[in-house]
Amino acid sequence: MPSTVRPAATAGHAPRPGRHESGRSVATAHGPGRTAARWGTLRASFVATRGGGTDFRVDRPGAPVLRTGALPGAPRAALAGRAPAGVPKGYPLSTPISGPVSTPDGADVVRRLRAAGCVFAEDEAELLTTAARSPTELLAMVELRVSGLPLEHIVGWVDFCGLRVAVDPGVFVPRRRTELLVRRAAALARPGATVLDLACGSGAIGLAVAALVGDVTLYAVDVEPAAVRCARRNLAALDAQVYAGDLYQPLPSRLRGRIDVLVANVPYVPSAAVELLPPEARLHEPLVALDGGRDGLDVLRRVAAGARDWLLPGGHLLVETGLEQAEVAADVFDRAGLDPAVVTDDDLPATVVIGRR
Known part of the structure; x- marks a missing residue:
């Protein structure tokens, strides 16, 4: 309407x-x-x-993308092979990870987010996977999200x-x-x-x-x-x-x-x-x-x-x-x-x- x-x-x-x-x-x-x-x-x-x-x-x-060096990551739709910044300054990448550290599976990320109460778990998993520069960083970002930090603070931007x-x-x-x-x-x-x-x-x-x-x-x-x-x-x-x-x-x-x-x-x-x-x-x-x-x-x-x-x-x-x-x-x-x-x-x-x- x-x-x-x-x-x-x-x-x-x-x-x-x-x-x-x-x-x-x-x-x-x-x-x-x-x-x-x-x-x-x-x-x-x-x-x-x-x-x-x-x-x-x-x-x-x-x-649309406002292309200034100030933005901490490229949008998912316009990555073009460019690595985003991932976790913004202020959140440690050394966050303890529960369970063994291994190459994360997309379905497992979705399950963890859904179990934590994330309504749009699939979308959030895709955003986190795109923003992370390494499996270790992805695990840290998922852990931060599960702990309750806003998704936008973790990836460093909002659409x-x-x-x-x-x-x-x-x-x-x-x-x-x-x-x-x-x-x-x-x-x-x-x-x-x-x-x-x-x-x-x-x-x-x-x-x-x-x-x-x-x-x-x-x-x-x-x-x-x-x-x-x-x-x-x-x-x-x-x-x-x-x-x-x-x-x-x-x-x-x-x-x-x-x-x-x-x-x-x-x-x-x-x-x-x-x-x-x-x-x-x-x-x-x-x-x-x-x-x-x-x-x-x-x-x-x-x-x-x-x-x-x-x-x-x-x-x-x-x-x-x-x-x-x-x-x-x-x-x-x-x-x-x-x-x-x-x-x-x-x-x-x-x-x-x-x-x-």
Whole structure:
């Protein structure tokens, strides 16, 4: 089902027209001039959706690859005999192996992963087998996965919006549902736009928006040092500026009133629900990227409160929330002086709240 847009009904206000819904369009990964050359190695097919905005379809084989030296491994579909980096720095290859060390059998890898509770054991086994540079390394990687480490931290990257994005140990792993946030942000940005990615994590959202729009000036911020390092590597090809600090605090004052599109995938899990998250998220991703406070919207409120100072007139703030939080989030936007609308995609599933200055 294509994504749908509905105006947000906030307390004391009539629903507003769905001005954020766009018509049929085809996005391109190629911008003019030097930006087109910069992205010349990036390939994806983009298709319009009937519900407005844009969507991606990744072709297999030959998935799009951002070819920078920063990425820790080549994608499975484009290996072409090139050895991937395997286990990223930060995870030891000397992890004790249970049982005898021998040439691993693919079926045995699948069995071990399935026994550990991996739902997509066959796919994970293929990824690990492709990433490993030796039988010993494969065994170590399987052992790490069985112990509960996120697959993306083990292989060192995540497939996000058709891009292979580096994800270091201790960095939040981008989720597929966040593709809705990306494509809505890209639909609102235009070539030459200034885009700010707050709480950027690995930098995946800003990277994907830039790939879709083709020519943007990108800024990103995160409070976690590991995330800042990871984002700087991922965004190096774009000459993006990545700042370390809390939300707007580290940004230069010259950016005030100059941001066209502000995306913020801030934490929105209520504090009491964090302990219910899967262990691989709860134990291996930073708490600051998961815990959104009492109702999950504490950080969102701070983002909304400061957004008008940084957005251009007519600029947009976009955040991801849970569906049950969308009405409250829209009211927060309204009280902050932003014209809110809620976008949902039942297939992902995902919910995005958009505010226009």
